[in-house]
Amino acid sequence: MSKTALKKFNSFGIEASCDSFTTFKSEAELSNWLAENKKNPNKVFVIGGGSNLLLIGHIPLEFIHADIQGISYQDNGNDVLVKAGAGVNWHQLVLETLDKGYFGLENLSLIPGNVGAAPIQNIGAYGVELKDIFVELDAVEIATGDRITFSHQECDFAYRYSIFKGSLKGQYIITSVTLKLSKLADLKLDYGPIRKVLTEANKETLSPKDVSDAVIKIRSSKLPDPNELGNAGSFFKNPIVTTEKYALLKETFPELVAFKVDDNRYKVAAGWLIEQAGLKGYRLGDAGVHKQQALVLVNYGDASGKDILNLARHVSKVVLEKFTVTIEPEVWILGEATW
Numbered sequence: 001m002s003k004t005a006l007k008k009f010n011s012f013g014i015e016a017s018c019d020s021f022t023t024f025k026s027e028a029e030l031s032n033w034l035a036e037n038k039k040n041p042n043k044v045f046v047i048g049g050g051s052n053l054l055l056i057g058h059i060p061l062e063f064i065h066a067d068i069q070g071i072s073y074q075d076n077g078n079d080v081l082v083k084a085g086a087g088v089n090w091h092q093l094v095l096e097t098l099d100k101g102y103f104g105l106e107n108l109s110l111i112p113g114n115v116g117a118a119p120i121q122n123i124g125a126y127g128v129e130l131k132d133i134f135v136e137l138d139a140v141e142i143a144t145g146d147r148i149t150f151s152h153q154e155c156d157f158a159y160r161y162s163i164f165k166g167s168l169k170g171q172y173i174i175t176s177v178t179l180k181l182s183k184l185a186d187l188k189l190d191y192g193p194i195r196k197v198l199t200e201a202n203k204e205t206l207s208p209k210d211v212s213d214a215v216i217k218i219r220s221s222k223l224p225d226p227n228e229l230g231n232a233g234s235f236f237k238n239p240i241v242t243t244e245k246y247a248l249l250k251e252t253f254p255e256l257v258a259f260k261v262d263d264n265r266y267k268v269a270a271g272w273l274i275e276q277a278g279l280k281g282y283r284l285g286d287a288g289v290h291k292q293q294a295l296v297l298v299n300y301g302d303a304s305g306k307d308i309l310n311l312a313r314h315v316s317k318v319v320l321e322k323f324t325v326t327i328e329p330e331v332w333i334l335g336e337a338t339w
């Protein structure tokens, strides 16, 4: 079987290959093809924009890409239901809804990737997660081609998690996502420096577009653009620790950055742990920890998937030794080696 080169399909810009790469333009085409071809889900990988992947060497899988376009709107008075195809670029969807004056997606501006992947890890940024505006999604079962709708509850969303990373991992291809946005102002300004940036802009009334502009400004100053420096955003998830563990850490490291999740758990800033472990800007060949944002691993040019993986393992080991906290990848690792 001839191999398909994947360098331009992953935001790390890493050379890798897969057995085949098939693109579908509609749910019907995808569903019929799967019904006829009876694919084994373990032999298939669903790729979106490739912005959350670490590809290593040859990946002996058939890649499927749901390039389903189209955005439709259902006006329900103060609310609007927005249904977008899996292949719609996420940030284009955000911009289109902002142009219409709808509130809901402004804090999720500039997240790379496509709509179909957004529910998989319940994308989130600046105090908002997909689950906050999610209604339902349509999907096709890989093994049968059957179409099915998943409700909010059935997706089982949590921090960087949905059922599609758990018991239904690799079983479904999402074809469209429906969100509920609002025509009424409901801005979330308390996360990170959003409010500060908006105060500097000195506006009397704020539109969702103003908040989006602030988020874009903050993100652009912090995160490397994958078109200029290969990366997959945050490489690690923020680890969740018990309140007891948090108290012990805080005693030893009073500057520790962490956020209370509930009465029993704290979310620790993985970027802070990596930085305090002395690894910000650390480099192993062409694989590096970003100089401004320690949570992001970057490809300075010719890093292989294995180079990035070796760096990630080193970072995780040093953090564990210093803080006795395990950090785990947020990105999907595919290929010759696993985490």
Ligand SMILES: Cc1cc2nc3c(=O)[nH]c(=O)nc-3n(C[C@H](O)[C@H](O)[C@H](O)COP(=O)(O)OP(=O)(O)OC[C@H]3O[C@@H](n4cnc5c(N)ncnc54)[C@H](O)[C@@H]3O)c2cc1C
Binding pocket: 011, 045, 046, 047, 048, 049, 050, 051, 052, 053, 066, 086, 111, 112, 113, 114, 115, 116, 117, 118, 120, 121, 122, 123, 124, 125, 172, 173, 174, 175, 223, 224, 225, 226, 231, 232, 233, 234, 332
């Ligand atoms: C610079 C940068 C910044 C980022 N910032 C953020 C951030 O702030 N918040 C955040 O949450 N993420 C962030 N990310 C990660 C990434 O943008 C998201 O995870 C995004 O949702 C991935 O979309 P994608 O289309 O590129 O998916 P891919 O990387 O192609 O795939 C990711 C996962 O989704 C699955 N998948 C993709 N499409 C489908 C589909 N149609 N049906 C079923 N499964 C599918 C894949 O199998 C894989 O498991 C960032 C990444 C980069 C490079």
